[in-house]
Amino acid sequence: MEDVLVSSLEEVLENVKQFNKDLQHETDIVQQLTQFKHWYYISDLQAFGPSKYIGYKDMNTIKYARGKGKTGIDTEKVLKQWFVKLPKESIRSQELMSELEKLLEQHGKKVRRDAVIHVLKEEGGMK
Template structure:
């Protein structure tokens, strides 16, 4: 039976195993590298794993191959993984940084990212554009670090923020503002 991951630690373990498996040259996995569309970034270990591999508990190359032929479904794993991850929009500066990391990783195996590449980051990863910095909060040591990214919002300075709108903003005639960026609007009105 295909058992799904139950916590973030399961995911980290699977991402580590995925990277070991591809480095060891596991044939079927290597053949499929360019087919994976949904890649999940784990900042704690600075590694990626595809949803169809990391979404099943205690996965490895042998199990992945078996699961593949048993009809495993990436839509099922993506649904499960969304409780810990959010999609990183391609308009966010960090998207290009992470896409480059994936491209470099795949290039080792003479592969390229799928044209439908989607990158997912942990839900609490609001500082996505400053990969490599140790600061994890937008206000660290009394200083603000920009840009600050939360969902489809990007705060680029103390005076400028932007949002990528989708159909729902027009259908519902409005949009929510995530907690991570609310301070921007309160400070702008002199309430912060």
């Protein structure tokens, strides 16, 4: 079955919720946390989701299948419509990176050194 990219922000939000449920239930996705480079933060949900997971329709850990056949290049393109990448040196980026580190630490994982954070465009105003 072909993986289909998300076509609405609602689908992205559902995927972020599902990703965080999968984390809480300690599904297989926990083993892959250190692999994700592009993290998306939704302040309404106060939750993160990685690009390669949240960029495909109706995602869950089983469907994610350790990223098999999925590429961040495709998801980055589609997520760009709604999100903006924060400059690493921005205060907002550093605050969110700290939050992300805490989240991953709960699962005994570390954030990739080259990880970047994206936020919704309407929140992307530089601080």
